Amino acid sequence: MALITLFLLFAVLSLTEVGAQKNDSNIIALGSSLSPKTNSSSWVSPSRLFSFGFYPHDNGFAVGIWLMGEPEGTIVWTANITNLSNSSDSVELTKDGQLVLRNEKQMEVVAVIAKNASEPADSTSMLDSGNFVLYSKNRSVIWQSFDHPTDSILGGQNLSQGQHLISANGDFILNMQTDGKLFAYPVSHERENSAYWDPNTSQLDDDSQLTLNLTGFLCLGSYGGNIKVLAKSSNHLGRNTSLIIYRATLDLDGIFRLYVHTFEKNNNTGFTSQIIVWQAIYDQCQVNGFCGMNSYCSDVSGKGECKCYPGFRPINGNKNKNKNKNKNIFLVCEQIIKNDCITSGPGMLYSVRNPLQHMQWGLQ
Structure with a gap:
């Protein structure tokens, strides 16, 4: 109750x-x-x-x-x-x-x-x-x-069944499906088995929706009463604060985040700060589709960085340079020497390189 x-x-x-x-x-x-x-x-x-x-x-x-x-x-x-x-x-x-x-x-x-x-x-x-x-x-x-909605919902807004958020670069989607399940996956692989984030909605009713209320609760819930709280903001109105605005956004890197914007009375501009109070994933390399063809993701000081495999180089004019502030997102690489079938005598020419260590392969 x-x-x-x-x-x-x-x-x-x-x-x-x-x-x-x-x-x-x-x-x-x-x-x-x-x-x-x-x-x-x-x-x-x-x-x-x-x-x-x-x-x-x-x-x-x-x-x-x-x-x-x-x-x-x-x-x-x-x-x-x-x-x-x-x-x-x-x-x-x-x-x-x-x-x-x-x-x-x-x-x-x-x-x-x-x-x-x-x-x-x-x-x-x-x-x-x-x-x-x-x-x-x-x-x-x-x-x-x-x-x-496009890439964000604000306090007092719902993401209802059949609606979705798409990141501003068009690469990632957060889909509130008609069966009440919520999934995030790359647009290029728009299917459940390519999802890189699922908040485990199996116990919720099939009329569930995503809600961000005015006090910073980000919840999945249904009119039947089943609720899964994804995030609860710990920010409170201070003595000089006139307004707090909450925003949940599917960002350019494919990660769903909850932000709080504060505005204070004694500030000439009114704006005080923007703080991330929650995010669905903390490792950018867990985002399926974060890197492009022939590249892999490496965690560098808490940030995902896309790199070409040995023997490959970045393709000039990668779409990430125009669509993302982080130029390493969705790096697409090409083989340095393109040889489909090079032979010398009875054998095929090839070279052995040092193996990449600690690699994990995800869904493609």
């Missing part, structure tokens, strides 16, 4: 937070727009901690939500748009209630951002929870970013 009460309390707190912000939100009216080339490049939450709009990405711009207070901000959601935007694009809440990305030069709609909204929107708002919502005329929510 205590577990059931605890789980229901998590749900009530989350719903209360999202619902209560309707009265405190900045309402964006029909016809409003954003553009990366103007001062109106984002819509900000009432607390000014979250923003929705354009942010620089590679050689263009992406549309998403970020947590303010840091020099570059922390991206917590990205719109599902195939191509990067440029400075001539704009996000517009059209007069007919559609949230779209528009190319101003060609005067055409490039993408519909909230394509599965239940009805045309009457307004929109960036909430203090980090949830971006579209409202109907009677102020009910008809679409919200919380229902379409």
Whole structure:
């Protein structure tokens, strides 16, 4: 009974937070727009901690939500748009209630951002929870970013069955399956037997979901009352702290981590710190797919480092150089001398090298 009460309390707190912000939100009216080339490049939450709009990405711009207070901000959601935007694009809440990305030069709609909204929107708002919502005329929510997570969930948000998180580089996926099981595996091997992390959900009901509540509990639970607590933050509000925000993210290295962001009253910038309070795996080399073809992972001072096998070298233009800050992630190597079949007389030429010590082979 205590577990059931605890789980229901998590749900009530989350719903209360999202619902209560309707009265405190900045309402964006029909016809409003954003553009990366103007001062109106984002819509900000009432607390000014979250923003929705354009942010620089590679050689263009992406549309998403970020947590303010840091020099570059922390991206917590990205719109599902195939191509990067440029400075001539704009996000517009059209007069007919559609949230779209528009190319101003060609005067055409490039993408519909909230394509599965239940009805045309009457307004929109960036909430203090980090949830971006579209409202109907009677102020009910008809679409919200919380229902379409990308690589993160925030306090008050769930990862329901059939939903997943994908790391920002597109290499790893955390899947909340329809059978109530949670698995992390590389996108290139999207199947259970390639999973490198499984929080042992076999004892949970088949209606389980992943929940991060407002006080830092990261749980797997069901409405039947079975709960598995993955993480419980030990951080507490201090005397000068005005707000704590929790974020659980599938990071670039494929590891699922829980972060806490603190904001204090006596700080000019408002932002105080970002701390990792839990992570699913502590050895990056345990992540299946961390290294690429013909490379292996070596633990160096607690960090995974990908190296080429003897007789191989890195391939120029490895995708990791563009997609990850750590250039050693997903290193792809090629054979230095490519000889399919070299013979000399009756025998085949070959060389013997010193064996690699202490190697462990995982699933490929």
